[in-house]
Amino acid sequence: MRRGAVHLSTEPAISFISVDKRFGRGRTSVLALDGLSLSVPKGSVYGLLGPNGAGKSTLLRILAGLLTADRGDVLIFGAPAAPANRRRLGMLIEAPSFYPFLTAREHLQMLARFTGTGALVEPVLRRIGLEKAADKAVSGFSLGMKQRLGIGCALIGQPEAIILDEPTNGLDPDGILEMRALIDELAHRDGLTVLLSSHLLDEVQRVCDRVAILQHGRLVAEGAVADLLDREGRFFLSVDTPDTLIEEFGARAEAGDGGVYVKIDSEQVPDLIASLAGAGMRIHEAKWVKPDLETVFLSQTREAGR
């Protein structure tokens, strides 16, 4: 999966505009969302990140119509969120509950009767990788299989976007891999928009095209995963005289791994190399080092918390 290769639409599938949500009243009340605005581009896999209590579930529950915002707007494919256009969304917001003695196929057939989409049962079983287990009772399913069946139930309604709250929570490594592949295919092969929340930063880095980092109900960082990583990137130099670099860059330089890490914009790299070489500095190694999403997350949430 090459995240950078994905071409994203700039048209939003889902937009939140200045959304506020407070729980309770008076001094003990909690402002769960504080003027939150963000847009999820069509066809993207968009990740909501944030520490516990940041407001991720509240945002998804408002989108699903399970909670009402105090203020602000939620748009679904450009129209105000309402039952009619919420049907364009498939949701897996709380752990799905199934009838233990019914099979995967029977669950999908039951839902297809309501939505008039019986022809979709077999393709959906294939899409979620449950065709072989289709006639087994759900009581014998692993958590990963149940999660995939939950997504299958959402797909039976032919949604254009899928909303997933912590889709890999509690899954074993195989289950995580399967879920990652399914999410990637839904977005990048079938053209659905996927909005998900997760605690697993490594997972989000692998599966999402864009992310929003929330803290205390506010947006602290947002952007394409590749851009966010680039913004926090550092330039590593191994030179004969590291002290000269540390002196020149002060707080922006840090010794480590037998060289010096310098915090500069990636566009400044060619000029820096030219000026160091021009000053006669002997450079043994020079490379742009991207952080992982966890480093970006910690630096952004710490900065916002100050």
Ligand SMILES: Nc1ncnc2c1ncn2[C@@H]1O[C@H](COP(=O)(O)OP(=O)(O)OP(=O)(O)O)[C@@H](O)[C@H]1O
């Ligand atoms: N029904 C509720 N009643 C009162 N407070 C609530 C309710 N739901 C959420 N909150 C509070 O709102 C804030 C945001 O909670 P929310 O569940 O949206 O965060 P989250 O980012 O999803 O966290 P987590 O990752 O722990 O699920 C928290 O302080 C939480 O305690």
